């Protein structure tokens with residue numbers, strides 16, 4: 001079978017694909033090759049993948065150790081159903097529970113982040129006998145019906161049309177947009193937010209609330225760093241009212257922020273951890289829910305009313321094992337902290353230099369620039385959930401210069417593969433500086 005040309009690939013994509021979150025018929029880069037942090041199209045144009053695709057290829061493209069593990073498992077045995085025990089699945093479950101820490105006990109495997117949250121929600125309802133799920137407005141938890149209803153950003157509206165019961169939103173703090181100064185107003189911001197949340201919990205009926213579902217570090221909505229004490233306060237409220245805390249680590253997990261999981265930045269331990277993306281470097285779909293001892297005990301006495309044909313897929317678990325081993329063997333967490341220092345330093349310079357950059361947030365290799373019209377008033381460059389041309393123009397300029405970034409609302413996010421080398425970071429960051437100069441001159 002002959003290979004398609006770049007033009008054919010592009011045309012077939014445009015004419016036959018229904019693409020996520022897009023109007024059908026859009027052009028996409030036909031990718032001929034991907035290696036390390038780079039993608040190449042069919043005309044040999046080179047792009048630095050500074051968003052790790054959808055913040056999921058944490059170990060970069062074409063990683064040979066992972067690909068070998070995939071091939072080996074495919075040769076040995078690509079698939080066994082959930083009720084069979086396999087080397088790959090048993091091994092990975094134990095590794096993940098160990099990585100999560102002493103209070104955790106078992107894993108339910110899924111195929112995506114949304115499915116992980118969907119199943120965590122079901123489990124929380126089964127265990128507590130309560131219905132309501134609290135989640136943040138500034139959040140994203142996936143696109144299946146339950147996960148979408150739990151998501152706070154505007155992508156949930158389509159899923160809300162037919163309805164799903166018991167999803168309650170609360171406003172999580174965004175220090176910059178809420179007018180606070182980080183490092184100065186944390187206590188005030190935390191106190192206000194937790195007070196409002198506790199009041200909302202009381203009005204919703206604490207004995208009806210099964211779980212609070214939160215991203216440890218809000219990702220797709222702008223790498224929002226919570227004020228000091230906020231996350232710990234959420235844990236305290238959950239304990240006070242017998243509510244489970246589900247920590248969504250789909251984007252922040254697997255060393256994206258430095259430690260294995262984002263919640264490890266805080267003085268708390270969740271009851272369930274949901275994961276996907278980085279567990280397999282996205283080479284094959286895999287996600288899951290890691291549950292604590294108490295939840296595990298419940299399902300030792302009660303049937304788990306959750307099931308997926310591909311739960312614990314053999315091929316996916318083999319890749320998961322290879323990735324977890326790779327993260328540890330190559331000390332990716334420590335490397336992330338070294339690269340963070342460079343990225344953070346650069347971002348702070350950009351805030352100083354550019355009138356259009358209001359704030360920079362960076363934790364590990366998870367970062368976002370807050371683009372503004374006016375630094376004094378903190379007026380954002382675009383209005384929440386209103387169509388705009390400014391952000392696509394910024395991403396387009398970056399892309400023209402071979403820099404692929406990620407964006408929503410008014411922010412530009414840089415989340416390169418965690419394996420990025422110092423020289424690569426230093427070579428590509430100046431492109432952002434150039435594009436921000438253009439933004440200063442033409443868009444504000």
Ligand SMILES: Cc1ncc(COP(=O)(O)O)c(C=O)c1O
Pocket residue numbers: 054111112113114115117140141142143215219220248249250251252276277
């Ligand atoms: C925090 C978070 N949770 C869940 C999801 C959904 O994951 P998936 O697209 O694999 O269903 C995402 C996707 O970006 C995410 O960022």
